[in-house]
Amino acid sequence: MVRRALNPPAHGWSLTIPASIWQDLQDHLYSLNGGGAVLLARQVDGPRGPRLLATTLIPAAAGTDYVDGTFGHHALSASFVRDAALRARTAGQAYIAVHAHGGAGRVKFSDVDLASHERGYPALRQITGQVVGALVLAEGAAAGDLWLPDGTRTQLADVVVPSNNLLRLRPTPATARASDPAADRQVRLFGDAGQAAFSNMTVGIVGLGGAGSLIVEYLARLGVGQLVLMDDDSVAENNLNRLTGASRADVGRPKTEVAADTARRANSSIALTLHKATLGPTTAHLITSCDWIFLAADTAGARHYANMIVEEHLIPGTQVGVKVQVLDDGTVGQIHAVTRPMVPGSGCLWCNGLIDRTDLALDHLPQHEARRARYLDEVPAPSVITLNALAVAEAVNHFMLAVTNLHRDDVDPASVLVRPRTRNRDLLNPRQDPRCAFCGQPDDDGVGS
Structure with a gap:
């Protein structure tokens, strides 16, 4: 071969x-x-x-x-x-x-x-x-x-x-100029052509909180040429324990600006596009010209529109998330750190029950109406930087190996689920509903869809 x-x-x-x-x-x-x-x-x-x-x-x-x-x-x-x-x-x-x-x-x-x-x-x-x-x-x-x-x-x-x-x-093998000596240690793994592949890519990051800010740091240091950063939120004091690059002086600043500062410190030549917005019906077009999408926002709306872009525009992506279970009596339950490859046509977030229709409907309401519809103020979930790093490192490693063709299996779309408390690690194969409106196979007299 x-x-x-x-x-x-x-x-x-x-x-x-x-x-x-x-x-x-x-x-x-x-x-x-x-x-x-x-x-x-x-x-x-x-x-x-x-x-x-x-x-x-x-x-x-x-x-x-x-x-x-x-x-x-x-x-x-x-x-x-x-x-x-x-x-x-x-x-x-x-x-x-x-x-x-x-x-x-x-x-x-x-x-x-x-x-x-x-x-x-x-x-x-x-x-x-x-x-x-x-x-x-x-x-x-x-x-x-x-x-x-x-x-x-x-x-x-x-x-x-x-x-x-x-x-x-392509018709002939790629040729690449010598890489920046500053990247020497990783070029020893990827080669000059692999490093060039990163520098020519545009990657979108949706959500710039604890996980998203780490993704920005990692991608910038890998040498990705352009990042499209999307988040509508600003830095709060209770973000500082996990928001990479943020200090108390950044409280009140848009997370997009703080993430941009982090990226530039890591890679002074990186190109950046900032969108202080949520991912939704009027903003989805802002990330459709990317080569890859990282989904680090956990709302049903963000999941739905990222899923739609992956399937309709055939742009691969990765969803990252961490869930810490805290019972009513304050007991800490299971902790999950998950990385889900979003491979077009391989079983999408809808097929795998990862988008809640009720939450999606509420996400389309104005914030004050959505809060009233949920009856209760939302309680912030636990979040710790090292748990975020566990999911993010897995996600960026997957991206890194995919871009440089170092995965041993071309067609393995399995998610990685890590349970830090038991040190277990599982691979979860995605389910696919053939009737799915996004990634299913419609009736056709041809092969495929």
């Missing part, structure tokens, strides 16, 4: 393929009855250029849909292309034809491939009114040729598969 290049994010058009569709595509392309396919993909904005998000895989069966070609070895049949193009037009999505070549680490279109694009894609672009193009895959590599509705033509910068490892595939 060829080790994947640790490609830093590239500028230009990208194609993101959910892990489930990617696995189905791989199985089909390399099966006896496969050989070609079409992906339908919708277009959204991204941090470095337009993103195509694959929604549907239409497999072409060998011998009927994928046949001997007039000019090349094999080709998609005219009827298959017509039907797939009409589906793309109806859905208002891009049409991407896919096939595979042999080899590993590098791939490019053959002269026959490119000639077929020039013969057929101008007409397909006219039929669909959308982006049309082709994708060729090899082991650890991908190349794309896109024909845009405005009449121009471009290449795919990369193909992204957000799984347990954040796979980035």
